[in-house]
Amino acid sequence: MTYTKITESPSNHDHLEQLDTLSILNKMNEEDQKVAIAVEKAIPHITQLVDGLAERFEKGGRLFYIGAGTSGRLGVLDASEIPPTYGLPHTRVIGIIAGGDKAIRKSVENAEDDTEQAWKDLMEHDINELDVVVGIAASGTTPYVLGGIAEAKKNGLLTAGITNNPGSPLATSADIPIEMNVGPEFVTGSTRMKSGTSQKLALNMISTALMIRIGRVKGNKMVNMQLSNNKLVDRGARYVAEGLQIPYEQAELLLRKHGSVKAAIDAGV
CATH class of the missing domain: 1.10.8 (Helicase, Ruva Protein; domain 3)
Incomplete structure (x- = not known):
């Protein structure tokens, strides 16, 4: 299937090196304002994912994020904040990044190109059919993520794909496609920018809505937070x-x- 790789499309702005600081920041902000609108359009599929997660969590299921680079780091970040914020053990929401934990701080070359490693990483957690795997890849083509999603589906797990390229291989292979078309990046191809921001917003929505659904919030308060300071x-x-x-x-x-x-x-x- 062919599709337009929007994340690699030329920026709407050019000659950036000739702009003064105020102009750079204003133009970046102009682009950033498109992000929330793109996320809003994905809410129906985010709803489907949260409902599927809540059903499985009540039976002891877990949420796994898999990704590489910025996408992987955002998944690890979201997972790491669940225990202190909502008091769940770190074994219920787990972020896995291509290249392992060392890739959180430093790039691990070629780690994202291995189609088999994600499933191996997931198997270390004795993954089962009650678990949910969410692949995160702005491009929607990351082999590490695609391989993990394919194996998870083959083994009967619910899968979702968070991507910024509608119609991408990740969107078409996951059970639940969460596609957020934020348009070309301010700096062409720099998906740590609008794409990453949209992923962070979507992850906030997924995990927070899940915690509310399973009773970790009362009224509007974090009533199970860890009293760590x-x-x-x-x-x-x-x-x-x-x-x-x-x-x-x-x-x-x-x-x-x-x-x-x-x-x-x-x-x-």
Whole structure:
């Protein structure tokens, strides 16, 4: 199937080196304003993914992100923030990047070209049919991601593909295509820019909506966050005080005793 690789299309702007700083920033911002609109158009498929995730999570399933380069790093970032924010163990949402954890900081040459490695990486986690695999690739052609998605589908897992090229191999091979056409990048081909921003927005939506669906949020509060520093203890105590309509000092004692906002509120009701 042929398709237009929008992520490689020439920028809408040229002679960038001749622009002053204000002009550069204004033109970048002009392009960035297109991102949220592109993400909005993908909400129906994001909804489908979150619903599928919630159903499987209730049965013990997990969410895996696979990607290379910027896309892989964004998946790792989203996964790493789930335990402190929502109190789930790090084994429930897992980010895997081509080249392994060392690729988070430094590029690992050719790691993304291996079509078999993603499935090998997933198998290290004893992956099963209750799990969901989300491939992230701006181009929609990354071999590491395509190979992982193909094997996951073959083994009966729900799959999704986050890409910035509609009609790409990733979009057509995943069960749920999340296609966000943000247009050409400000610097031609630099998908760490608008494409990466759209991926971050989509990942925020997926994981946050999932956490709400499985009960890790009450009202609008992070009631299962880890109390890992003074700022979070203070935030938690304020949540408990508000929820139970009690003095801050009493709320803090309850929080420290029970270990989470949810447990403290449940105990104090």
